[in-house]
Amino acid sequence: MQRRDLLRLAGAAALSSAAAPAFLRGRYRLEAQSPAEYSARTIRLMQESPVVDMLCQFAFADERGEGTPRADQWLQDPSTFTAADLEVFRGSGVKTLALGRGGANYEEHLRFMAEWNGLIASRPEWFVRVDDLDDLKSTRRDGRIGIMITAQNADYFRTPADVTTFHRLGQRVAQLTYNFQNRIGAGFLENHDGGLSVFGQEIVTAMQRVGMTVDLSHCADRTTLDGIAAATKPVVFTHGAARGLMPGYARCKSDEALKALARNGGVMGIAFIRFMIRPEAPVTVEHVVDHIDYVIKLVGAEHVGIGSDLDMAGLGTPIPKAGQPLAVAAQANFDRYKTYYAADGGVHVDGMNHPKRLFDLVEAMGRRRYSDDTIRLVLGGNFIRAVGASWVSA
Numbered sequence: 041m042q043r044r045d046l047l048r049l050a051g052a053a054a055l056s057s058a059a060a061p062a063f064l065r066g067r068y069r070l071e072a073q074s075p076a077e078y079s080a081r082t083i084r085l086m087q088e089s090p091v092v093d094m095l096c097q098f099a100f101a102d103e104r105g106e107g108t109p110r111a112d113q114w115l116q117d118p119s120t121f122t123a124a125d126l127e128v129f130r131g132s133g134v135k136t137l138a139l140g141r142g143g144a145n146y147e148e149h150l151r152f153m154a155e156w157n158g159l160i161a162s163r164p165e166w167f168v169r170v171d172d173l174d175d176l177k178s179t180r181r182d183g184r185i186g187i188m189i190t191a192q193n194a195d196y197f198r199t200p201a202d203v204t205t206f207h208r209l210g211q212r213v214a215q216l217t218y219n220f221q222n223r224i225g226a227g228f229l230e231n232h233d234g235g236l237s238v239f240g241q242e243i244v245t246a247m248q249r250v251g252m253t254v255d256l257s258h259c260a261d262r263t264t265l266d267g268i269a270a271a272t273k274p275v276v277f278t279h280g281a282a283r284g285l286m287p288g289y290a291r292c293k294s295d296e297a298l299k300a301l302a303r304n305g306g307v308m309g310i311a312f313i314r315f316m317i318r319p320e321a322p323v324t325v326e327h328v329v330d331h332i333d334y335v336i337k338l339v340g341a342e343h344v345g346i347g348s349d350l351d352m353a354g355l356g357t358p359i360p361k362a363g364q365p366l367a368v369a370a371q372a373n374f375d376r377y378k379t380y381y382a383a384d385g386g387v388h389v390d391g392m393n394h395p396k397r398l399f400d401l402v403e404a405m406g407r408r409r410y411s412d413d414t415i416r417l418v419l420g421g422n423f424i425r426a427v428g429a430s431w432v433s434a
Contacts, residue, residue, distance in 0.1 A: 070131065070396065082402040085415055086133040090179050091398060092420035094213075094278040094309040095190075095257075096137035097351040101358045111351075115155040118162035126166050129185050129352055132395040135178065135420070136170050138213060138278060140349065142191025149196035153209045156189055169210050173428040190278070192258065193218040200246035207250045212431065213278065214247060215255040216240060216267055219371060225263035228290045229373040236266035244270045251433040253426075257347075260290075264297050274305040274426035279347030281316040282334040290376045292316060295338060302339035305429065307422045309347025310335075312389045312397065313356050315379050324390050325397075325404045332405070332418060341414050345423045346398065354393030356386060 067077040099111040114121040129137075139156065143149030160167045170176055170188040180186060190213035197203060197214075206214075216222075216236075219229040224240035226233040236244070244267060247254055254275040256267045268275055283292035293301075293308060301308060310331045314323045317331060335344040350356050357368065368374065379387070386393055392400060398419070405415050 070399070076396065076399075078399050078403060079406060081406060081412075082399055085402055085412060085419065086399055088179065089416050089419040089421075090135050090177050090424065091133050092136045092138075092176065092345065092423045093134050093398070094138045094276065094345060094347040094423055095140045095311070095349045096134065097140045097349065097355070098137070099353065100351045100355040115159055118159045121159070121163065121166075126185070128395050130183050132352060133398055134185070134352075135180050136176055136186035136188055137352075138188040138190045138347075140190070140192055140279075142193055143196050144193070146196045146198055146202065149191070149206065150209075152191070153189065153206065153211065156187065157210060160187055170212065171210060173424070173431060176424050176428060188212050190255070191215065192255075193222070194224055194243065195222050197224075197243055200242045203243065203246040203252060204250050207252050211252060213253040213255050213276070213427070215257055215259075215278070216243070217259050217263065219258055225266065226260040227258050227263075228260045229371060229376055230260055231373070233260035233262040235262040236270055240267070241270050248273050248430065249434045251431040253430040258291075261294060261297065264293070265300055268297075268300045268304050268306070271304060273430040273432070274307070275301070275430070276306050276423070276426060277301065277308040277347075279311040279313075279349040280308045281311055281313075282331050282338070284338070285331060285334055286316065286319065289316070289319075289378060298335060298339055298343070302343045305426055307343050307345050307426045308335060309345045309423070311347055311349040312392050313349050313387050314382065314389050315377060315387065317389055319378070320380065321382075322390055325392060325400050328389055328392070328401060329404045329408060333408070336414075341417055342422055342425070345418055345420065346401070348392075348397065350388055350393070350397070352395050354386075354388055354395065354397065356388050 066080050069077050101110050143152040160169045166184060168175060168184045168186050170186045175186060189210045192215045194214045194216050216224045217227040219227040221230045223237060224243055225236045244254055248271060254267060254271055255278045256264045256275055257277045257279050259267060277293055281292040283289055283294045286292045310328060312328060317323050318327045332344050382388060402415055
């Protein structure tokens with residue numbers, strides 16, 4: 041369905057519902073082949089808002105052979121990304137998505153940047169690189185998809201000068217650590233969390249000087265708090281969840297960290313990964329909203345957003361062939377994730393393994409009587425404020 045059609049539906053629903061047949065009263069299908077229906081309010085909010093997913097993995101491989109495209113193929117040959125692929129992204133309602141990969145070292149990260157810049161440049165009518173606040177705030181009525189170049193580790197920073205290099209190449213967010221120790225600090229799977237290193241403090245200073253957002257999503261607790269304390273501009277947890285609802289889950293953020301984040305002006309995006317949202321099945325969109333509720337009650341509606349950590353098709357990680365374990369499960373201390381899987385082997389929240397999952401989220405927030413203004417904040421307004429403030433160079 042095209043954007044103009046969504047606007048027409050939303051406008052039509054603003055008319056008196058009493059005049060409409062019961063089966064049409066404020067509910068609409070976005071796709072003829074799908075039975076899912078959404079309220080006119082949901083459609084309007086998704087259409088009007090500059091929707092930001094602060095961690096969308098673009099496309100994972102589905103090794104069961106069900107046809108999920110590989111982002112690597114698109115990067116190597118942008119012509120393989122077709123108009124039909126684009127419509128899936130457009131139909132999601134997401135206006136800006138932030139990537140979740142990156143290179144393991146300086147040379148690999150240079151290649152990563154070159155590949156993504158090449159894909160974006162090859163399809164200027166379809167993609168726009170998100171470089172500044174105007175790009176981030178846009179609802180992109182022309183249907184282009186905003187791509188924010190980000191990465192989930194920072195091992196490629198050999199010196200603080202490299203921050204400037206990658207910023208000039210278009211990178212706008214860097215997660216300081218992934219799961220383990222690096223020169224900057226400790227990830228949450230590390231045996232000992234020594235906090236932010238002296239080199240890490242230099243990297244944070246350099247990032248804030250050039251206007252690159254500090255992401256602390258996978259950092260261990262002490263490193264998280266040190267990272268916030270070292271910052272003079274808002275930092276983010278691009279994808280996380282509230283440990284207050286998940287006691288003993290080290291990957292989720294503590295109340296202490298959330299309060300420190302709020303004092304800093306930062307935002308946490310709620311992930312749609314099942315074992316970050318609820319300790320056991322069933323886990324649904326309602327449980328995702330529980331985390332939004334929790335953060336709002338703890339620190340305010342200005343500090344929560346969306347960082348699904350899924351790809352556009354709804355995969356949270358490459359799904360291996362039947363009977364084969366996930367490759368990442370071999371990592372040391374991986375049991376701290378306390379993983380469990382959906383019936384299809386995925387890690388997604390039940391019912392959210394599809395491109396239009398944010399429509400489902402808005403529907404659920406509507407059922408809890410959230411105001412339009414609060415929903416807009418969660419859909420992107422909060423990240424636009426925080427990330428925009430961190431992008432102002434010193």
